[in-house]
Amino acid sequence: MSFSSETKQELCQVIVEKDCCKKAELAAFIHGIGSLRIGRGGSSVYMTTEIPAVARRIFSLCKSCFAVTPEVRTQIRKQLGKKNIYHVVIKPENAQTILLETGLFKETEEGIRINRTVPLFLVRKSCCRHAYMRGAFLATGTLSDPGKSYHMEVNCPEEEYAKSLCALVQKMELPAKVAPRREGFVVYLKDSEAIVEVLGRIGAHKALLEMENVRITKNVKNNANRAANCDTANLEKTMNASTRQVEAIAYIQAKVGLSALPGHLGEMARIRLENPETPLKELGEMVSPPLSKSAVNHRLKKLEEIAQRLQKGGRL
Numbered sequence: 001m002s003f004s005s006e007t008k009q010e011l012c013q014v015i016v017e018k019d020c021c022k023k024a025e026l027a028a029f030i031h032g033i034g035s036l037r038i039g040r041g042g043s044s045v046y047m048t049t050e051i052p053a054v055a056r057r058i059f060s061l062c063k064s065c066f067a068v069t070p071e072v073r074t075q076i077r078k079q080l081g082k083k084n085i086y087h088v089v090i091k092p093e094n095a096q097t098i099l100l101e102t103g104l105f106k107e108t109e110e111g112i113r114i115n116r117t118v119p120l121f122l123v124r125k126s127c128c129r130h131a132y133m134r135g136a137f138l139a140t141g142t143l144s145d146p147g148k149s150y151h152m153e154v155n156c157p158e159e160e161y162a163k164s165l166c167a168l169v170q171k172m173e174l175p176a177k178v179a180p181r182r183e184g185f186v187v188y189l190k191d192s193e194a195i196v197e198v199l200g201r202i203g204a205h206k207a208l209l210e211m212e213n214v215r216i217t218k219n220v221k222n223n224a225n226r227a228a229n230c231d232t233a234n235l236e237k238t239m240n241a242s243t244r245q246v247e248a249i250a251y252i253q254a255k256v257g258l259s260a261l262p263g264h265l266g267e268m269a270r271i272r273l274e275n276p277e278t279p280l281k282e283l284g285e286m287v288s289p290p291l292s293k294s295a296v297n298h299r300l301k302k303l304e305e306i307a308q309r310l311q312k313g314g315r316l
């Protein structure tokens with residue numbers, strides 16, 4: 001099962017206690033996957049999903065919120081790879097009340113109109129905003145596998161609704177954005193911390209932990225890689241320096257002999273020649289009296305300068 005599906009399964013288990021939140025979540029379902037179908041007895045509300053747990057959740061929200069028992073119709077799809085479709089249907093006798101109370105319909109002076117934005121009267125409290133977000137994500141959301149990328153989005157058929165949903169997420173101080181898609185628009189989050197925050201608020205605690213685990217593993221890996229790269233770079237630098245020093249000393253030896261050097265430099269030259277790969281600090285400990293790393297470095301630099309002078313035909 002994909003990370004997205006797992007998260008949805010978890011969210012379908014979230015227990016909602018307050019009526020205000022139940023109504024907000026149901027409203028998000030109606031706005032996200034609801035459609036009106038006109039029949040002989042009037043208009044019915046259809047909420048359509050491929051996820052059985054989502055259908056069950058909508059069913060129980062209708063019951064506990066409005067004491068209405070919707071009908072659930074299953075559309076079997078036999079084509080390979082196609083999932084069955086579940087319709088939760090609110091009959092005409094209850095449709096108008098529920099549509100008004102969940103803010104899809106609004107009463108105006110000219111009669112009842114369709115409201116194309118998130119109904120603000122349902123999301124005044126933060127508990128209800130979180131419930132609305134949960135419904136919106138369960139209705140048309142997707143979440144990419146954190147091992148691959150960080151991306152959470154909710155599909156919206158209309159730009160006006162997408163913008164109002166985006167504003168709702170931004171109200172929670174999360175960096176949501178709207179983008180056009182081939183079919184409609186999406187409200188999305190790309191920031192891993194923001195996604196973790198949303199998962200926590202809508203009640204997907206298992207998904208949150210899983211995502212945090214991936215984030216930590218990724219960080220550790222990145223840091224380890226960085227450290228490894230850093231070690232290699234340092235090693236190369238050291239190796240380059242010591243090769244240069246050994247070459248310089250060998251040149252001096254061939255040209256004038258190490259005994260021509262002042263005593264302290266001659267000693268350093270011999271020690272370096274015998275220990276071409278030894279770090280400076282350890283070289284310092286081989287000299288008596290011992291030298292600091294920077295003193296060793298200083299003497300080796302001197303030897304390189306002498307070699308350069310000799311190469312240019314100069315004297316010691």
Ligand SMILES: [Zn+2]
Nearest residue numbers: 020021127128
């Ligand atoms: Zn609430």
